[in-house]
Amino acid sequence: MKLFFGPLIASVALSAVSFAAPLVFNETFSTSSTAIASTSTNGVYVAAPAQTTPTSAYTRTVFAKKTGNAGLGLMQAYVDTGEFTISAGSSVFGIAGAVYDLGTAADLTGSPAGFSIDWVFSDNPGGTLTFFITSNATPTDLTGIANIVNGASGVAWKSFTTLTSAPQSFSTTISAILAANNNGVDIANITGFGFFWDTPMAQDSTFDNFAVTGVPEPGTYALMGAGLAALALLRRRK
Ligand SMILES: [Ca+2]
Numbered sequence: 001m002k003l004f005f006g007p008l009i010a011s012v013a014l015s016a017v018s019f020a021a022p023l024v025f026n027e028t029f030s031t032s033s034t035a036i037a038s039t040s041t042n043g044v045y046v047a048a049p050a051q052t053t054p055t056s057a058y059t060r061t062v063f064a065k066k067t068g069n070a071g072l073g074l075m076q077a078y079v080d081t082g083e084f085t086i087s088a089g090s091s092v093f094g095i096a097g098a099v100y101d102l103g104t105a106a107d108l109t110g111s112p113a114g115f116s117i118d119w120v121f122s123d124n125p126g127g128t129l130t131f132f133i134t135s136n137a138t139p140t141d142l143t144g145i146a147n148i149v150n151g152a153s154g155v156a157w158k159s160f161t162t163l164t165s166a167p168q169s170f171s172t173t174i175s176a177i178l179a180a181n182n183n184g185v186d187i188a189n190i191t192g193f194g195f196f197w198d199t200p201m202a203q204d205s206t207f208d209n210f211a212v213t214g215v216p217e218p219g220t221y222a223l224m225g226a227g228l229a230a231l232a233l234l235r236r237r238k
Contacts, residue, residue, distance in 0.1 A: 024212060028208070029082055031049035033048040033166035034076070034078040035063065042067055044065065045149075049144060057103060060098055061145070063096060063196075065094050068176055073091060075096065094199060095196055095198050097196025099144070099197065100192055102191055105135070105189040105190060111176050111187075114171055114176075115174075115210070115212055116209070117171075118208050121206040123204045124203040124204075126162060127198060128161050128162070130198070130207065131194075132196070133190050134156075136191060142219055148194075149196060154183070154184055157177060157179070219236065
């Protein structure tokens with residue numbers, strides 16, 4: 001029996017290794033940061049000072065851009081109570097989000113990693129959530145942020161238009177982002193990733209738990225299942 005079970009047990013160890021995706025991240029928004037777009041000007045990006053996230057060495061930059069109704073209020077994005085809030089002042093709308101700089105470029109070729117985030121509150125329905133990855137050199141400066149939001153070359157993204165009120169969870173995979181819009185992204189040299197929210201007028205929205213997780217491929221599940229079944233059989237025979 002050892003000859004039969006040996007390879008299956010080995011497959012458990014192998015699949016445990018393949019569960020270790022190259023990019024695993026969990027942002028609980030426990031480090032405060034604020035970006036406030038000008039009251040009087042539309043179309044200006046404002047970025048908070050970059051901060052190291054508590055769950056990894058990645059640097060987070062929170063940004064905001066008011067896209068409508070200059071002079072009628074603020075567009076804000078802030079982290080201050082363990083959540084990420086985007087607030088469009090009265091009669092104002094805009095874009096805000098967070099971009100994470102990996103420090104050194106990551107090769108995500110063939111990566112099964114996926115993104116997810118929870119939309120936990122909104123006082124008005126509607127809005128569009130976008131996940132993105134970028135191979136642009138510096139994603140967290142204002143030029144890099146503008147490139148991301150404007151979909152410049154080297155940025156791939158996938159958007160979700162919301163139709164209902166909160167709460168909602170969103171998720172996608174890196175391969176799905178590339179399938180939706182490769183746009184010249186160099187998957188072997190990813191320098192940043194993140195999300196942004198295109199808010200309707202006068203909406204406050206709150207998010208939590210932005211995660212990048214390893215998603216096992218179907219073959220991994222099969223190997224894992226076979227290995228676990230072998231272990232269960234062995235245990236029963238003892
Ligand atoms: Ca939280």
